[in-house]
Amino acid sequence: MLSDLFSPSVQHWLDIAGIFVFAISGALLGVRKNFDVFGMAVLAEVTALGGGLFRDLVIGAVPPAAFTDLGYFLTPLLATLIVFFLHPEVERITTAVGVFDAAGLGLFCVTGTVKAYSxxxxxxxxxxxxxxxxxGGGxxxxxLAHEVPSLLRWDRDLYAVPAMVGAAIAAVMIxxxxxxxxxNAVPVLTAFSLRLLAMRFNLRAPRAWHRRSRAVEEV
Amino acid sequence: MLSDLFSPSVQHWLDIAGIFVFAISGALLGVRKNFDVFGMAVLAEVTALGGGLFRDLVIGAVPPAAFTDLGYFLTPLLATLIVFFLHPEVERITTAVGVFDAAGLGLFCVTGTVKAYSxxxxxxxxxxxxxxxxxGGGxxxxxLAHEVPSLLRWDRDLYAVPAMVGAAIAAVMIxxxxxxxxxNAVPVLTAFSLRLLAMRFNLRAPRAWHRRSRAVEEV
Amino acid sequence: MLSDLFSPSVQHWLDIAGIFVFAISGALLGVRKNFDVFGMAVLAEVTALGGGLFRDLVIGAVPPAAFTDLGYFLTPLLATLIVFFLHPEVERITTAVGVFDAAGLGLFCVTGTVKAYSxxxxxxxxxxxxxxxxxGGGxxxxxLAHEVPSLLRWDRDLYAVPAMVGAAIAAVMIxxxxxxxxxNAVPVLTAFSLRLLAMRFNLRAPRAWHRRSRAVEEV
Structure with a gap:
């Protein structure tokens, strides 16, 4: 069936894994911003579930999955606990976190496309x-953390483009x-690989035309 | 009936009172941020009705209560007018405003839980x-006012925890x-009292583990 | 029919025109904030479609028009392309952009009122x-661009008031x-003219009562 990329139980565990790594990035930002443990939990929940929540509100799938599947809700709290006690260790494996985040990105751009189409x-x-x-969650x-959204900044490695390519491939295959x-693995792995390449080679998107020549001074 | 904590008319006036005090806090922030009177009104409406609006969108109760009950909509405008003309006087009774805000917090965490469950x-x-x-409204x-959300900051007295406890007690009682x-008064008064205690004794939540020892330098 | 201010095809082209000028303002802010081309596109989409998306979620019209009419979605991308290559030229005709933006404001406050009523x-x-x-889109x-919302600031020309007057006149006429x-042209043109007057004569709304005398020092 279209809305199940893999068998339902595999799909569910992949979702939980994606939610977990997104939540880690939210909780880590909470530590960096010097928020308390509840602020960390709010950022973890919002990062992990915000994108799917927006999708479900737009397609009218209420209550959204974030509020019907208890595992989706509890996973970010677990991530918060781990970051609370072990954040120096988690920061140290930041590359590993980035790889998992890329996997979540690849998975969610495809599941989101399929759910919207269905x-x-x-x-x-x-x-x-x-x-x-x-x-969306990021x-x-x-x-919420009062930062310029990392997604919009030109001095960050490509993040939207891999997800865009994965979603587009999924739509064409549908x-x-x-x-x-x-x-189903084709668009997921394409987005995942593109994001890894962007991280490895610091790929970036251009800014508006006449700005490029002044890039050095502006950094 | 579950969704009426008290008799309908008592419930309605308690809602209006909660909306009023939340709106006062929104309009006061508008004064502090040097916004014009329409900016004050926007912040008053958003503070008072934003949390309930989010809840209603999530549970699919559209149009949300904020857009069906005219009293809910007009009360923040009244609060804006009062703050517009009398804000030095309102600032002076800031403790009283805090007590009413605690009452709104206690009431809304329980009515929100009950409405979602129903x-x-x-x-x-x-x-x-x-x-x-x-x-949510705060x-x-x-x-909107371009501030770090007070809810997430570790250097603010506990705010989420009293609401969390009140909502949890309400859920267990349901x-x-x-x-x-x-x-119905049990969870409302528990949340209200906890918030008053947090304000009185400056109770705060911990930040991530290794940060605590550096708290003095960071303030 | 109430929800069609003009004939359907005229209405549609007016909508597209309003979306286009709103998107231009979003993409231009992206250039000023030094975002990359995808950040510009996100701001263009959000500025052009955000207000209508909020309205449609509140009234339960899902999926919202922003996600059903392909023209609505593609127009901001066209605006992004134009700003990407020609932004110095677009900045130079900033007054013209302001006039078109005022037209969009007039149109959307009336179509929004009519759609909500219907x-x-x-x-x-x-x-x-x-x-x-x-x-809402602005x-x-x-x-998203990490700015104090222009709508709330007292040092900007009236923007909400013209839309408020246009929407109120439309409601009274309904x-x-x-x-x-x-x-239908009456409320649209009233809001449009008021916004042009506000831009021409730098009309502003008052801040809270006791602040006015200190305005000079605070600027």
Whole structure:
């Protein structure tokens, strides 16, 4: 079935894993911003579940999955606890966290696209909501933590583009009835690999035309 | 009936009172931020109604109460007018405002929990939405006013915890069919008292483990 | 029909034009904030479609128009492309952009009011949602770009008031069954003209009472 990329139980555990790594990034930002443990938990929940919450409100799937699956809700609290006690250790494995985050990005852009399409949206809009599912939580995290959203900044490695490519591939495969069973891995792995490449080679998107030549002074 | 903590008319006036004190805190922040009178009104509306609006969108209760009950909408405008003309006087009774705000917090965390449960959510999720109802407006107020959300900061007296405890007690009482008539006052008064204690004794939540020892330098 | 101010095709092109000019303002802020091209596109989409998205979520019109009409979605991307390559030229015609933005403001406050009313909301609430439709996108744009919302600041020319007046006139005309065919232009043009006057004569709203005398020092 379209809305299950993999078998339901595998899908569920992949979702939980994605939620967990997104929550880690939220809780870590809470530590850096000197928030208390409840602030860390709020950022963890928002980072992990915010993108899917937005998608579900837009497609009218209420109550959203974030409020019906208890595992989705409790996972960010577990991530908060781990970061609370072990944050220096978690910071030290920041590359590993980045790799898992890339996996979450790849997974969520595809599941978001598929869920939106299965609720009757067009292919372009489904891919857009897939992108929003993958990156929305991070934007909400930054807004709540009073930071410029990392997604919008030119001096960060590509983050939206891998999710956009993954969502677009998923939409095209849906269009040609090619997204089922093992082929689901194609868009997920494409987005995952692109994000890893962006991290490895510091790939960035251009700013508006005439700005580029002044980039050095502005940094 | 579950969704009426007290008799309908008493409930309605308590809601209006809670909305009024939340709106006062929004309008006062507007004065401090040097916003104009319309900015004050926007912050007053958002602080007073934002939490309930989020809850209603999540449970699918559209149009939300904020847009169906004219009294809910007009009360923040009244609060704005009062703060516009009398803000030095209102600032002077800031402790009294804090006590009323604590009462609003106690009331909204319980009514939010009950309303979410009566729309079919689980007990944990209902308590979470009760918490969001009580604190969501304040977070939106701070985000719109371009401040670090007071809720997340470690150097503020406990605010989420009293609402969390009140919502949790309400959920447990719902579970054991013990929330009806006068017993409704139990979670409301518990949250209210906890918030007053937090204000009186400057109770705070811990930050991540290794940070505590450096707390003095960081302030 | 109430929800069509003008003939459907004229209405649609007016909507697209309003979305386009709002998107220009979003993309330009992205250039000023030194965001990359994807950050510019996010701000353009959010500015152009955010107000209507909020309105549609509140009235339960899901999926919102922003996710059903492909033209609504693609127009901000076109605006982003233009700003990306031509932003110095676009900045130079900033007055013209302001005039088009005023036209968008006038149009959206009325279409928002009419759409909310046709979904069963009261007249006051419909006018409020009309206001939110017109100004909501700009507030979201400023929050995402990590700026104090221009709407709330006292040192900006009146922006909410023209939209508020336009929405209120539309609501009163609906009440007396006077909003149909050519009379639709009355509230649109009133809001448009008021905004132009505010820009021309730097009209501003007052801040809280005792602040006014200190205005000079505070600037």
């Amino acid at each position: 609720h009757g949206l067009g292919l372009t809009q489904s891919a857009t909501l897939g992108l929003a599912t993958a990156v 934007v909400l995290r930054d807004v 269009r040609f009835h090619a997204l089922h069973g093992p082929t | 729309h079919g959510l689980g007990l944990t999720q209902s308590a979470t939405l009760g918490l969001a109802t009580a604190v 977070v939106l107020r701070d985000v 579970r054991f069919h013990a929330l009806h008539g006068p017993t | 979904h069963g909301l009261g007249l006051t609430q419909s006018a409020t949602l009309g206001l939110a439709t017109a100004v 507030v979201l744009r400023d929050v 009440r007396f069954h006077a909003l149909h065919g050519p009379t």
